[in-house]
Amino acid sequence: MYVVRPVETADIPALESLAAVTIPGLHTLPRSRDKIVMAVERSLASMAAQVDIPSEESYLFVLESVEERRICGTAAIFASAGSNGTYFSFRNDVIQQVSRDLNICHSVHALTLCSELTAYSHLSSFYVAPEVQKGPEAALLSRSRLLYAAQHPRRFGDRFFVPLAGVTDDDGQSPFWNAVGRKFFKMDFLDAERVIGGARNRTLIVELMPHYPVYVPLLPGDAQAAMGQIHPSGELAFNLLTAEGFEADEYIDIFDGGPILQAHKHALRTFTSSQKLRVRTGVARTREGPLFNYAVSNDDSAAFRAVAIPCPDLEGCDAVALSPEIQDILRVAEGDSVTCVRI
Known part of the structure; x- marks a missing residue:
């Protein structure tokens, strides 16, 4: 038997162990003890707070084996993305190019830096140990944070989104980052994830990311192929979330080009069923x-x-x-x- 419950201070050593086996560059747990402690303390404070309008609260849940008292997974939900600033992503746009003189009209795929996901509730830190991935426990863990949101609507927004990790090579490098972000930040993908990856609302992005549309046909082929594609470790989460009612294709992550799934709560099965x-x-x-x-x-x-x-x-x-x-x-x-x- 497994139970999903809010994280507790006693879970910190177990979370450190889980963080050590997750893959660098993926949107899962914080990797240092200090950040894990901060995440746990923030979750405890959020659970205890009286909330009327969602703000900086975050809620971290764990999947625990009742018999073994062992932590087998984590899932989190942030009440309001960019609560202390702005949450940035790339929006997939289509730009119409027309020449009357040449009688040419065609559409060009472009990426536009946007902040439209700001104030959405943000699902994150989903990880399930391999031994329980094929059972109902993975769905239980993913679904439970939405059950909590459905029970406490004042704590969360009306819309939710989930960024999923994009494609990386065997060395942990992202072809999308190498084609776009690296040109502006002058650092490798893993360095960028460590320095600014958890701070997509910081001024660094405003200062360095391109503010004009990025024309996709000008990107290298491997970068184009990576856009909206999921890292193999994210397939389970993708299947669970799309079955829930989340949709992809409108936004991608500004770092690795991974898909960002989003939905209004009334489109999600947990809220409607x-x-x-x-x-x-x-x-x-x-x-x-x-x-x-x-x-x-x-x-x-x-x-x-x-x-x-x-x-x-x-x-x-x-x-x-x-x-x-x-x-x-x-x-x-x-x-x-x-x-x-x-x-």
Whole structure:
């Protein structure tokens, strides 16, 4: 059995271990102990805060094996991207070029530096250990942060986005960065990720990134091919997010050209399909029809818990059967309210 819960101070050593096995240059965990400690403390403070308008809060969740008390994954959500500045990305644009004299009209793909994702809620730091990637736990982890957002709408914006890591070679170099960013920042991709990668709202980007459209046909072929492509390690996250309702193609990351998925909350299944049900003590059984995996969470902000359970289709039900063991994990009792969504 696995549970998703808010991060705790005691998890810091485990997060250090997870950060050590993630790939440099990817949008996952902070890599230094100091930054991990800052992320944990910020999450704890955000969970405890009374929030009416989303701002600098961030919420970090972990996937834990209940039996082994071992951390197997992480997922985070920032309440408002660029809360202390501006969040920058490249927008995919089409520029029409027309010559009446030559009777030529054609479209040119261009990238425009923009700040349109500023104030969107930002999903980040998704990592699942290999041993649980093929089960429902990965979907539970990805979905749980949205369940939390659905339960606490004042803490988050109406729109969400997720940057996914782009293509890099065996040396960790990005063909897109080498063709664009390196020309302006005069540093390698991994150096850029370390120096400014976590600060896409900083003045460095305003000062150095091109403010005019970048014409894609002028870029080298490998840079064009990398645009909007996902690093192999991001395929699981991409599949989970597109199944949730996120869409790609409109924005790409200014560093590695990876896709940025975005959606309004009303397009996301967690917001449109989740339902509040009453807890009934028992074990899910059905004589007709299949069992489905559901994410089930309590409604406690500070003590949020979510698990995945198999049960019959809950459409039209007013209660969900939970064993005493599951109730203990979720910290609920018979008659309490829980939020359920099919995964």
